[in-house]
Amino acid sequence: MLDGYRILDLTDDRGHLAGMLFAQLGAEVVLGEPPGGHRTRHRGPYVDDVIDPERSIEFGVYNRGKQSVIIENPAQIAEIASHCDAVISCGAFEVDLDALRTANPQLVTASITPFGETGPKTGWAATDLTIAASSGTMSLTGDRDRAPVRIGSPQTWHNAAVDTAGAILMALHERQASGLGQHVDTSAQQSFVDCTQFQMMAVLTGGEVPVRLPGAVNLGGFLIPWVYECADGYVTVTFLFGPMIAPFTSRILAWACNEGFCEPELRDKDWVDFGMAVVEGRESMDTFDHAIKVLTSFVATKTKAELLGRALSDNLLIAPITTTADVLALDHLEVRDYWQHVEMPRADGPAPVRLCGALAKTTGEPLADLAVAPRLGEHTEMYLDHGSTVGPTITSHPRRELVPTGHSMERPLEDIKILDFMWALAGPGATRTLADYGATVVKVESELKPDVLRGVHPFIGEEGGQENALQFHSINAGKLDLTLDLSLPEARDVVLDLVGWCDVLTESFSPKAMANWGLTYDVLREVNPQLVMFSSCLMGQTGPMRMYAGFGTMAAAIAGFYPVTGWPDRIPAGPFTAYTDYISPKLGVMLILAALVERDRTGRGQHIDFAQMEGALHFLATEFADEEINGRTADRAGNADRHMSPHSVYSAAGDDRWVAIACETDAQWNALAGLLVEAAAGNADLSRALDALSASASGGGEARRDGSAGGILADLDADSRRMYAEAIDAAITAWTAAHDAADIEATLQGHGVPAHRVNDAADLMADPQIIAREHFLSVPHAKHGHTWVENSNFDLSRTPGRPLWGGPMFGEHNMEVLEGILGYDTDKIAELVIAGALT
Secondary structure (H helix, E strand, O other): OOOOOEEEEEOOOOOHHHHHHHHHOOOEEEEEEOOOOOHHHHOOOEHHHOOOHHHEHHHHHHOOOEEEEEOOOHHHHHHHHOOOOEEEEOOOOOOOHHHHHHHOOOOEEEEEEOOOOOOOOOOOOOOHHHHHHHHOOHHHOOOOOOOOOOOOOOOHHHHHHHHHHHHHHHHHHHHHHHOOOOEEEEEHHHHHHHHHOOHHHHHHHOOOOOOOOOOEEEEOOEEEEOEEEEOOEEEEEOOOOOOOOHHHHHHHHHHHHHOOOOOHHHHOOOOOOHHHHHHOOOOOHHHHHHHHHHHHHHHOOOOHHHHHHHHHHHOOOEEEOOOHHHHHOOHHHHHOOOOEEEEEOOOOOOEEEEEOOOOOEEOOOOOOOOOOOOOOOOOHHHHHOOOOOOOOOOOOOOOOOOOOOOOOOOOOOOOOEEEEEOOOOOOHHHHHHHHHOOOEEEEEEEOOEOOHHHHOOOEHHHOOOOOOEHHHHHHOOOOEEEEOOOOOHHHHHHHHHHHHHOOEEEEOOOOOHHHHOOOOHHHHHHHOOOOEEEEEEOOOOOOOOOOOOOOHHHHHHHOOOOOOOOOOOOOOOOOOOOHHHHHHHHHHHHHHHHHHHHHHHHOOOEEEEEEHHHHHHHHHHHHHHHHHHHOOOOOOOOOOOOOOOOEEEEEOOOOOOEEEEEOOOHHHHHHHHHHHHHHHHHOHHHHHHHHHHHHHHOOOOOOOOOOHHHHHHHOOOHHHHHHOHHHHHHHHHHHHOOOOHHHHHHHHHHOOOOEEEOOOHHHHHHOHHHHHOOOEEEEEEOOOEEEEEEOOOEEEOOOOOOOOOOOOOOOOOHHHHHHHHOOOOHHHHHHHHHHOOOO
């Protein structure tokens, strides 16, 4: 798709996923490395546990298909960048991106930073842990009686990386018109706020601050468990009520009833109306609690395989919580030929191992099978030897010629038209981002089958109603709304006219839905041969699990995120609810824009089959490779980290107040240790904790508070700190417990130590960085006058974008679409009304 583009990748783990995906989409990716190699080369896990920079699994997974160039000075960066289309930076190199664009005005530059390049926290020290704490997600994740937890495998940089990749493609699209590059500024904090599923906004309309629950969520007063123990592990079960979920609830209760676990009266409840019945006093919450107990007892008697088999045969919302080993053994992925077999260095010589494969399946150019990650500096001479050239004459990677049209656009996607059949979260998030940056998006829905998010908390004024849901308002901001009853031929004719108008058609139904309406890609491309169709569903359009219906909670369970999140002695806490629904839109933006690049080059459209579960596997790629190569199954470890220590979340003064602290370097640890020693003079608990730690670290000898403790602590390297992690955590807690989280945060940041309070919803709304970057916006709404939405996670310097209005009301733009876009006259529209097509 991206053949002809050259990307200079100056990232390490803080962005390397972006470059790998660019390579998979066909771009030439030049990886800049310092002389000693990027830091990911120097940390485990390693192939066969042999410590060697060329055997780092993390480096090998995320740098496949790239060209490694050793960079020793800024002039070399400038030399390569002068022949590139885009440069991605994360702080691994000191680089003047403004100067690079001045020298090469066509260049797109991108910076991935913890908090963005503007605002009061721009210079703050940060790690994955502290960014997760700042985003609000950790306040929703973990057990209520313990510290909040992050997802066990670092996720914040991956989210920011994919957001950045999509932003770069937007800028490159706009460059086709203007001939000019621009700068992308991505905030990892804002990118990870996506993973709170808009729950932070509840406080904006007078709602309560959400709290974390292990494997569960509180929706409007109903405690909804997601995680259930079964006979051989754990599963997720979506057990709810309302028009969208009630049929699934009735089916699983029927199964339980048939096996004697509940009475027919419970099975036969009106689960469609149950929520309103509780509100109005016609039903009791005790009934729902009883149903949960029934389900808990019933599921405990079944294996994961039995439950999955019944879910597939009877269309139930049940998913096994799979380990890394389970995912590698999943037949569905084998049938879809998902895994890529890559030759990697093993003890007995190179051998093929399975690594995460193509991001999607396409009817256009297939996504690339990526070569093994490069050796350090393997391609340096190709790009920096002045006897050669990095220009267009490198025959293996011919660059695309830029011929600007001269057309000026205020927003980079103003010329893109999208027909949007997405619903719920995973799909509409992609088209929402495209709308922010100028795309005209026509959302097709029906009042007969409303989008599930129209009925999901939080609501404006805490009142239910299909026009009051903040999640719907935010995920569908900036879109036009057209109501069509697609069961009628008149409505289908309208769709076909819109297919002739649009560049992209997006849908996130089950694989049979579009076929049932007679709207398969084969039909649609007869109308518009240049159409890009993007299909997003849980498990993809093919394979034995293709008809597996469900939500992001289930895809997150099957993709392996639950077993790595939480405490080893507790049930999997899981990432906050539908995690794959939050990352899939970012990947969708990248795929859609890349497909448009190919269309512009070839004149051909294509159908993209995006399986949300498969895309999400890239966010745990190191863990799957470690399982494949070393047989090591990823598991829960609280907030412990493979590389950093101390690395945890510590209690602060007040009720459920916490601060995340992580030491990535010895200098950061020395600063923290010095603060602990200094504070011990007036803190008996801390003094005793430091005495115990110093005694252990010095081999059992006595350590006095005369400065010797500080010396002993300063001598602890990362390996030693991990050895004494429990004692170190006890000492830090003895200090933090007596102080306000904000004061701890300020003190540690003042000494260069990564730290951040665990923001809950109220904290996030008051966060000066979030305020400065206008992450939560008040925008117009047809019913309410205004509503709240989340802003974009990145800024484009020349052609910025933002949501212009909140999610539309049913049919709000029917006339605008039918008259303005399709040119229908009043008689034609009247015929549609009479036929009942516009409902």
